[in-house]
Amino acid sequence: MGILKGAVTRLLKLLAVVLVVSFLTFSLTKLLPGDPVVVLLGPQYSNVELREAVQEDLGLNRPFLVQYGQYLGNAVQGDLGRSYTSSFKTTTLLKQKLPATIELMLLAQLFSFVLAVPLAMLSAFRSNSRTDKAITTASFGLIALPGYAFAVFLVYFFALRFNFFPAIGFRPLSDGIGPNLRSIALPLAVLVAGLTAVYTRLLRSDLISTLQEDFILMARSKGLPTWHILLRHAFRPSSFSLITVFGIQFGTLIGGAVILEQFFVLPGIGSLAIESILKRDYLVVQGVVLVIAISFVLVNFLIDILYSILDPRVRRTGA
Amino acid sequence: MTKPQATSRVLTATSGHEGPLLQVDDFRTHFETPTGIVKAVDGVSFTLKRGDTLGIVGESGSGKTVLARSVMGLLTGKNVIRSGSARYNGTELVGASESQLRDLWGTEMAMVFQDPMTSLNPVLKVGRQITEGLRYHLKLSKAEARAQARQLLDSVGIPDPNRRISQYPHELSGGMRQRVTIAIALACGPTLLFADEPTTALDVTVQAQILDLLQRQQIERFMAMVLVTHDLGVVAGRTDHIAVMYAGQIVEYAPTRELFANVLMPYTDALLHSIPKLSQPSHTRLQSIGGRPPDLINPPSGCRFAPRCPYVQPKCTSEMPPLQEAETPGHFYRCWFPVGTDAGREALAQNAALGIPAAVSLTQTLADKPGGTA
Numbered sequence: 001m002g003i004l005k006g007a008v009t010r011l012l013k014l015l016a017v018v019l020v021v022s023f024l025t026f027s028l029t030k031l032l033p034g035d036p037v038v039v040l041l042g043p044q045y046s047n048v049e050l051r052e053a054v055q056e057d058l059g060l061n062r063p064f065l066v067q068y069g070q071y072l073g074n075a076v077q078g079d080l081g082r083s084y085t086s087s088f089k090t091t092t093l094l095k096q097k098l099p100a101t102i103e104l105m106l107l108a109q110l111f112s113f114v115l116a117v118p119l120a121m122l123s124a125f126r127s128n129s130r131t132d133k134a135i136t137t138a139s140f141g142l143i144a145l146p147g148y149a150f151a152v153f154l155v156y157f158f159a160l161r162f163n164f165f166p167a168i169g170f171r172p173l174s175d176g177i178g179p180n181l182r183s184i185a186l187p188l189a190v191l192v193a194g195l196t197a198v199y200t201r202l203l204r205s206d207l208i209s210t211l212q213e214d215f216i217l218m219a220r221s222k223g224l225p226t227w228h229i230l231l232r233h234a235f236r237p238s239s240f241s242l243i244t245v246f247g248i249q250f251g252t253l254i255g256g257a258v259i260l261e262q263f264f265v266l267p268g269i270g271s272l273a274i275e276s277i278l279k280r281d282y283l284v285v286q287g288v289v290l291v292i293a294i295s296f297v298l299v300n301f302l303i304d305i306l307y308s309i310l311d312p313r314v315r316r317t318g319a
Numbered sequence: 320m321t322k323p324q325a326t327s328r329v330l331t332a333t334s335g336h337e338g339p340l341l342q343v344d345d346f347r348t349h350f351e352t353p354t355g356i357v358k359a360v361d362g363v364s365f366t367l368k369r370g371d372t373l374g375i376v377g378e379s380g381s382g383k384t385v386l387a388r389s390v391m392g393l394l395t396g397k398n399v400i401r402s403g404s405a406r407y408n409g410t411e412l413v414g415a416s417e418s419q420l421r422d423l424w425g426t427e428m429a430m431v432f433q434d435p436m437t438s439l440n441p442v443l444k445v446g447r448q449i450t451e452g453l454r455y456h457l458k459l460s461k462a463e464a465r466a467q468a469r470q471l472l473d474s475v476g477i478p479d480p481n482r483r484i485s486q487y488p489h490e491l492s493g494g495m496r497q498r499v500t501i502a503i504a505l506a507c508g509p510t511l512l513f514a515d516e517p518t519t520a521l522d523v524t525v526q527a528q529i530l531d532l533l534q535r536q537q538i539e540r541f542m543a544m545v546l547v548t549h550d551l552g553v554v555a556g557r558t559d560h561i562a563v564m565y566a567g568q569i570v571e572y573a574p575t576r577e578l579f580a581n582v583l584m585p586y587t588d589a590l591l592h593s594i595p596k597l598s599q600p601s602h603t604r605l606q607s608i609g610g611r612p613p614d615l616i617n618p619p620s621g622c623r624f625a626p627r628c629p630y631v632q633p634k635c636t637s638e639m640p641p642l643q644e645a646e647t648p649g650h651f652y653r654c655w656f657p658v659g660t661d662a663g664r665e666a667l668a669q670n671a672a673l674g675i676p677a678a679v680s681l682t683q684t685l686a687d688k689p690g691g692t693a
Binding site for chain 2: 165214215217218219222223224228232233236237310312313
């Protein structure tokens with residue numbers, strides 16, 4: 001039961017990571033200048049009695065660790081508190097905003113992976129050919145170009161000039177899959193372009209070194225067709241750094257979502273985070289960060305398991 | 320022994336009446352590099368008939384591995400230039416397209432590589448690496464291919480094939496892995512097997528086992544085998560013919576027994592002297608060959624071994640000796656002052672008198688053991 005035991009240990013470690021992240025976010029929001037009570041009360045802040053009442057109400061006057069303990073205790077039960085500014089529960093806000101972000105992220109990862117693998121294979125198999133040079137140059141350019149700059153181009157051509165896609169806004173899946181996809185087409189294209197470029201470059205260079213391996217020569221000497229050698233023999237041993245970065249990109253994507261969601265006015269958790277920070281709505285900020293941390297940690301946990309499936313040498317033999 | 324006569328340069332491995340399985344004629348493999356053209360294989364000719372084994376011997380960089388890979392057509396890349404002729408069963412391999420070659424690979428010719436640690440795919444189960452060729456070439460079903468793979472593993476001496484078939488390469492020992500690569504090479508029943516230093520990466524204790532296995536399979540399957548090695552000891556009792564390569568050329572070619580009995584080329588002689596012998600007292604200094612193989616971009620204009628040769632004479636550095644047939648038919652060599660001839664003895668004595676280090680040390684070695692080759 002080597003894999004299972006390894007998984008349990010890893011899961012415990014990840015739990016520790018989530019705890020540390022939640023503690024750091026909690027302390028940060030306390031250390032930051034600015035006070036949610038100021039935002040809530042506005043000019044009435046000078047009223048000491050009112051101020052203390054609000055602090056009491058929000059539990060902000062208790063010792064720091066007690067506050068954190070309470071927060072954690074509630075969080076475990078699925079209660080992330082209420083927004084200071086609106087009366088919504090943090091979890092309700094998250095539930096509203098998560099679908100757009102998750103859909104965008106998953107589709108971006110899916111499309112870029114599916115695009116990058118054949119591109120990288122084409123590039124690596126005929127390395128230094130004209131095709132390879134074109135692919136390499138294009139991906140290099142896309143990596144160098146910041147996503148928001150690319151977004152401006154896309155919006156100008158596909159939304160303003162030709163009106164193929166809406167420039168801003170989001171239609172949920174409940175409006176139908178067509179309108180939904182059209183509404184996220186442009187931000188999706190921005191993400192896919194950047195990710196595909198990164199994945200292609202990464203996989204290309206790993207594939208090139210794998211293709212030098214003796215076992216590839218051996219596979220060729222068996223008279224196997226090229227596609228078989230690329231897919232069966234070369235891809236798997238070349239995919240480790242791709243998989244690693246793929247996992248990390250989930251985290252980066254949520255972070256990157258802040259800019260992109262602002263730009264395309266998408267109701268995702270990036271926009272939620274910004275709004276809440278500006279309003280000193282710290283409970284919501286903490287909720288957002290917690291969700292990001294947990295999903296990031298979970299994805300990378302799955303990636304770790306994927307390693308041991310992809311590479312039998314990583315598998316631990318029974319203790 | 321008298322001076323051999325210069326005759327035909329064409330080597331004939333056998334005088335058999337059936338056509339040779341592999342006929343290599345003035346075969347060259349050059350690599351274009353930024354610093355010039357590397358003449359890794361430079362005009363090699365030999366023939367090999369079915370059921371025969373040819374040993375190709377030479378030190379690192381002599382072109383033996385390139386020769387094997389390049390004859391088979393495995394070297395690709397824009398910088399690889401193949402010329403001359405290599406015919407397999409009448410089919411010209413030089414200039415053949417990759418897809419034409421692919422039809423021959425696995426089913427007609429196969430290769431066992433040097434290092435079984437790197438020549439097996441680390442992420443694929445042993446069974447799959449054997450069955451994929453069977454399924455692709457012979458169109459076997461999954462179950463048939465698996466049964467066949469089990470049989471193959473059994474025939475190459477792997478105990479418990481049922482368990483081994485679903486293991487990964489890293490779960491097998493080096494010797495086992497090389498047995499697996501041999502099983503893979505044999506899977507689709509090739510008639511020509513290249514074994515490129517198949518025991519170099521293995522423990523000494525399993526080297527003989529692997530060589531025996533190759534030999535047994537070669538006889539059972541009536542294959543032709545090209546056994547590439549740097550170790551004359553490896554080919555000694557196992558090949559029909561030996562080709563000694565130096566700097567991209569064959570410098571001596573003879574039936575195995577004849578070669579060991581009558582070495583003519585000083586390079587072959589030097590290789591023989593560099594093998595440690597059990598009869599020597601321990602800590603005897605090995606007779607190494609001084610210097611390094613020549614630059615293959617601008618090889619010496621005369622004999623390519625001349626700069627390192629104890630027998631070297633002015634003629635050697637200016638005129639390249641042709642590959643000529645000795646008194647014994649079928650024994651070819653490329654030397655102006657062959658070992659064991661009067662001319663050779665004279666050249667060596669002259670060099671020793673001049674104090675040329677290689678000649679002095681060789682003369683001493685020969686004096687130490689009266690039964691030496693000279």
